[in-house]
Amino acid sequence: MKLVFAGTPEVAVPALDALIASGRHEVAAVITRPDAPAGRGRHLVASPVAERAEEAGIEVLKPARPRDPDFQARLREIDPDCCPVVAYGALIPKSALDIPRHGWVNLHFSLLPAWRGAAPVQQSIIAGDEVTGASTFRIEEGLDTGPVYGILTEEIRPSDTSGDLLTRLAFAGSGLLAATMDGIEDGTLRAVAQPHDGISHAPKITVEDARIDWTAPAMRADRVVRGCTPAPGAWTVFRGERLKLISLGLVPDRTDLEPGALSPAKNNVYVGTGSHAVELLWVQPQGKKPMRAADWARGVRIAPGERLGGADVG
Secondary structure, three states, X not given: OEEEEEEOOHHHHHHHHHHHHOOXXXXXXXXXXXXXXXXXXXXXXXXXXXXXXXXXXXXXEOOOOOOOHHHHHHHHHHOOOEEEEEOOOOOOOHHHHOOXXXXXXXXXXXXXXXXXXXXXXXXXXXXXXXXXXXXXXEOOOOOOOOOEEEEEEEEOOOOOOHHHHHHHHHHHHHHHHHXXXXXXXXOOOOOEOOOOOOOOEOOOOOOOOOEOOOOOOHHHHHHXXXXXXXXXXXXXXXXXXXXEEEEEEEEOOOOOOOEOEEEEOOOOEEEEOOOOEEEEEEEEEOOOOOEXXXXXXXXXXXXXXXXXXXXXXX
């Protein structure tokens, strides 16, 4: 088939690579979000998908909005059979959805209808799911509601961050998306409507969602830290400033600390929660680089009775 691939971040690149390498389909063009400011100088930078497409000599389309008439006119000129999508980052209007004869097929990182929305991987970790996966489905006007072509499953490991899990799903899902294109092309694959039960939603994680509630159980703190790493980053407050939490360890045999209470040792830093203690492993103070929590504690000289949480950042 003639394909026009839509995607933006690094997580979409493995799928683009798989389609380019398949040899069975032609990637005629790529759609991605416009260049965005990045780095200290805030210079405009092309998306990872745009960079990969340019390396491969593929035409790159960067509409401000997919409803732009000039963009849709160019898409009609290309006349794709299908538009595979991975983390494009914009809603596709019906006028664009109707252009390719086989529609737009999204690779979504959950087992639909679970975790429809922007942050399925983060929300599945925070919820404590043991298994997740990826789905390919035909995009409709509803949010991740379209009929499903195929799925794969992936175990969520106890130490997985959302970054770890998303990387594995991106590579595994690239094969699923390529196989879905093959099945659509040869007529062996039919999309099946999603069930009406088991629906859950995965809204984007806000900065406030990533704040640790020390009165909650230790397992909750661990899941929020892992689910919010690398973005937006879990955090708490210490001495009126934000302290980013990169990794924790569970300490189930220590139950003597009140929620948020700090207990530094020579090479460890423990914090109380609503159940048992956790150990801070890596942290990032405001304006500084990530560091081992024990090094941070030695530098700030935690006083008896000090705790994490409390007053908002000033």
